[in-house]
């Protein structure tokens with residue numbers, strides 16, 4: 479994960495190691511390399527620039543040049559700013575409501591269905607709740623079967639209405655069924671398309687308006703880099719969602735999406751998917767991620 483970025487940052491900080499005394503020029507050279515590393519990681523140009531400017535200001539403010547271990551202090555400032563860029567604190571999921579309704583949105587192939595099952599399993603194991611899954615991805619028939627298979631694996635029931643093509647109705651009936659059966663969390667897996675289209679946006683907005691979810695999560699494939707950030711923005715304009723789920727982080731060597739999304743949409747990354755299996759889900763901790771990136 480993010481090996482290239484870690485490597486390049488290490489090289490950037492190496493500039494400082496070779497010097498007994500550090501000058502403003504050394505710091506500027508290092509930050510230039512840091513910025514280059516961020517750009518190579520597919521971080522948006524403006525975000526990378528602002529990031530290094532902030533680090534520079536803080537470095538001057540904290541008198542890096544006259545400190546005992548200037549190199550280490552600069553690494554610490556970069557680390558803290560990187561955690562802040564990704565949201566600072568970990569952000570929990572809102573499970574208020576009877577039942578709590580969680581709406582899952584995103585493009586087709588982003589990992590929505592897989593994540594819905596992962597989340598159900600997480601909520602059951604870690605939050606001690608009794609979730610039900612609702613299969614409202616009516617355009618990809620395999621999605622319903624896929625969710626059922628996953629549901630069986632984790633022992634969570636999956637509500638679906640075969641032949642019904644109206645996802646709003648399926649979502650509403652699913653919530654009624656959950657109430658009847660005493661499930662206190664409902665996770666609704668919705669349809670996505672290969673790219674953003676108006677009909678999909680209208681449909682998801684209608685489901686959102688009707689079921690009034692306690693939590694709306696936007697799922698996106700981390701490997702798509704800047705595209706992930708643009709898609710996050712388009713969905714946020716329509717849904718004003720509560721959090722982002724970055725999937726396929728296990729295959730993302732660059733890290734641009736993880737580093738840019740928060741600054742672009744101002745919504746926290748709440749979970750990351752780290753594999754195809756139902757237990758390959760982590761709560762996102764910006765500080766731990768920053769530690770990891772800096773090696």
Ligand code: GDP
Nearest residue numbers: 586587588589590591592725726751752753754
């Ligand atoms: P949907 O169309 O958005 O519902 O996407 P799916 O849940 O069907 O996922 C698409 C593909 O991505 C499937 O082959 C999943 O197994 C895979 N996938 C989902 N999440 C992850 C993840 O975190 N890591 C990896 N490596 N693969 C994932």
